[in-house]
Amino acid sequence: MPMRHFLNTADWSRPELQAMIDEARRFKASPKGDVLKGKTVALLFLNNSLRTRTSFEVGINHLGGHAVILSPSGGMWPLAFEDGAVMDGEAEEHAREAVKVLSRYCDMIGVRAFPKFTDWEEDRKDKILSAFAKYADVPVINMETITHPCQEMALAMALQEKLGPLDGKKFVLTWTYHPKPLNTAVANSALMIAAKFGMQPTLLCPSEDYILDKRYMDQARMDAEANGCTVKVSHDIDEAYSGADVVYAKSWGALPWFGNWAPEKEIRDAHKHFIVDEDKMAKTDNAVVSHCLPMRRNVKMTDAVFDSANCIAYDEAENRMHVQKAIMKALAG
């Protein structure tokens, strides 16, 4: 079987992803195993993490493997990623060598590398993940760059646990306020997985400026069409929440203002009312609600909604560990 990476769910078919979720359900019922016995997984964190780091490290341990955590604050050499880079700056080592060497020690590599938030045309190339995928001789897992496929899988699993088959369910991805412009990764991923699993996705956001990158909108539209659905974009809160089966909350920075964040903040500050609250949830069809976490309480979602029985954020967070085990098992062959 040829080596595969887990970089984006778009690279995997719906049956393949469903098989991983089914496997994750088995891991949830019976967490321990020896799938990674004698294997080592390098986890490179160029950004902070609570859930991703812990769920991977614990999950690898459960399966008999060993995790090596790498981070700049942990003493790693600063890396260059560009092909042909003239390395006369901070970087001491090129990703090319680093990845090749890690491939000699380790059986899999996870990468977390957020955008730099100055130029979306550059960030959308996902250069760090691409360099790892290009140079690694072992499978690479995206632990969040400009998409967050492990989060997508955990969300799909949690929704299936709560709602059963997802086909035809109304899935509302709502932009919410946050004082800072955040990564679009989870929003891209949430929209794509909803479309892939046959839901009716609605992207609710303040204006056209907050529509996601065309690459992910097109992928979601293509998958939705294949399932007989349509991706809707709405700027009308009442219309979007009406009849929803799922409300997924996330904040992100507007792409047309990428790197020019002062004017974007003025627009964002005028839309604090996008908070997920009890009045909005009352318009839904008793929808389940979730967030990838970390989440600013009473900014993105009220305490009453987050702490309600309809909120599945803890299930989604727990499922990270189970789906990641299934992903590693699939990649380990």
Ligand code: CP
């Ligand atoms: N949801 C998620 O990836 O959480 P962390 O950033 O804490 O890893």
